[in-house]
Amino acid sequence: MSKYDSGKDEKYAEMFKALSNPHRLKIFLRLACCGPEGMACKKDNICECVGDLSGNLGIAQSTISHHLKELHRAGLISTRRNGQRIECWVDKGILGKLSDFFKTPAPD
Amino acid sequence: MSKYDSGKDEKYAEMFKALSNPHRLKIFLRLACCGPEGMACKKDNICECVGDLSGNLGIAQSTISHHLKELHRAGLISTRRNGQRIECWVDKGILGKLSDFFKTPAPD
DNA sequence: GTCATACTTCGACATATTACGAAGTATAGA
DNA sequence: TCTATACTTCGTAATATGTCGAAGTATGAC
Numbered sequence: 550m551s552k553y554d555s556g557k558d559e560k561y562a563e564m565f566k567a568l569s570n571p572h573r574l575k576i577f578l579r580l581a582c583c584g585p586e587g588m589a590c591k592k593d594n595i596c597e598c599v600g601d602l603s604g605n606l607g608i609a610q611s612t613i614s615h616h617l618k619e620l621h622r623a624g625l626i627s628t629r630r631n632g633q634r635i636e637c638w639v640d641k642g643i644l645g646k647l648s649d650f651f652k653t654p655a656p657d
Numbered sequence: 658m659s660k661y662d663s664g665k666d667e668k669y670a671e672m673f674k675a676l677s678n679p680h681r682l683k684i685f686l687r688l689a690c691c692g693p694e695g696m697a698c699k700k701d702n703i704c705e706c707v708g709d710l711s712g713n714l715g716i717a718q719s720t721i722s723h724h725l726k727e728l729h730r731a732g733l734i735s736t737r738r739n740g741q742r743i744e745c746w747v748d749k750g751i752l753g754k755l756s757d758f759f760k761t762p763a764p765d
Numbered sequence: 766g767t768c769a770t771a772c773t774t775c776g777a778c779a780t781a782t783t784a785c786g787a788a789g790t791a792t793a794g795a
Numbered sequence: 796t797c798t799a800t801a802c803t804t805c806g807t808a809a810t811a812t813g814t815c816g817a818a819g820t821a822t823g824a825c
Contacts (some may be wrong), residue, residue: 558686562679570783574666589755599802609785614803616783633792633801648759649753707772717815722773724813741771742823744825 560624561650567623573616576602580626581639598634668732669758675731681724684710688734689747706742 556578567572573582599617617637620626628637676682687710707725711718725745728734736745 558682559679562682563679564678565673565682569670569677571670572783573669574670574673578666600800610802611786611804612784618803630791630802635802644759648756651756651759680813706771716813718772719774719816720814726773738772739822743772 564623564625564647567620567625570616570619572606572608572612573620574608576613576616577620577625577639580637581644598636600634665708672731672733672755675728675733678724678727680714680716680720683714683727684721684724685728685747688745689752704743708742 560602568577599610599613602608603613606613606635608616617626617628621628625640625643626637628635630636658678666746676685707718707721710716711721713719714721716724725734725736725743729736733751735748738744
C-alpha cells in the first residue's frame with residue numbers, strides 16, 4: 550500500500566472519482582479489455598468508440614463524450630481522431646499504477 | 658484486469674466513489690498504513706480515531722463521522738466501539754481485491 | 766446522579782455531478 | 796458544394812455530495 554503521501558493522493562483521488570461512476574467504470578473496463586494495454590480502440594475489433602458506447606450502454610452520445618473527457622482528465626485514457634471517429638485506449642502503465650497503489654505495505 | 662462483469666462493477670464503483678474524496682482517501686490510507694492489514698486503530702499507536710482525524714485533517718468531527726460511514730458502506734473499513742472511542746481498521750483482504758481488480762488481463 | 770468526553774444524527778446550504786436534447790463543429794463522400 | 800455521419804459544446808434541470816454547527820446519544824469518572 551502506498552505510504553501516506555498527500556502529494557500523489559490528490560491524483561489518485563481524481564482517478565478514483567473518474568472510476569466512481571458506473572457508466573465510466575464500464576467504459577474504462579471495455580477499453581481495458583479491448584486487448585493489450587494501450588491498444589487503440591478499433592472499429593473492426595470488439596471495441597467501441599463514442600457512438601457504439603452510446604448505443605451499447607444506452608446513454609446519449611453527448612453524455613459518453615463527457616465521460617470520456619472525464620476519464621481523460623484523470624489520466625486514465627487517451628483519445629485521437631481518425632477520420633470521423635474518435636479512437637480511445639487505456640493509457641499505458643495505468644493499470645499497473647492503480648494495482649500497485651493498493652499493494653500491501655512493506656512494514657515501515 | 659477484471660473482465661467486463663456488470664454485476665461486480667457496481668460494487669467496485671462504490672468503493673472508488675468512497676476513495677474519490679481526498680479526505681476519505683487520506684483517512685483510508687492512514688488506516689491502511691496503521692500496520693498490518695486489518696489491524697485495529699489503537700490510541701497508543703500512530704493511528705487515529707474520529708477526534709484525532711478531525712484534528713489532524715482540520716475537518717469537523719461530524720464530517721469525519723460521515724466519511725467513516727461512507728467508507729464502511731463501501732465495504733472498505735470496519736469500526737467498533739471501545740469505550741468512548743471508535744476503533745477503525747481497513748477490512749481484511751480489501752487491499753488485495755482492489756489491487757487485483759487492476760491486474761493486466763489474461764488475453765481473451 | 767452529574768459532568769465531561771467522544772461520537773452520531775439532523776438540518777441547512779453551497780457546490781458538484783449526471784444526464785438530456787439542441788445546436789455547433791469536423792470529416793468523408795457524392 | 797451539399798449532405799450525411801460522428802462527435803462536442805451548450806444550456807438546463809434533477810439529484811448527490813461535502814461541509815458545518817447544533818442538538819442528541821453513549822460511555823467513563825467522580
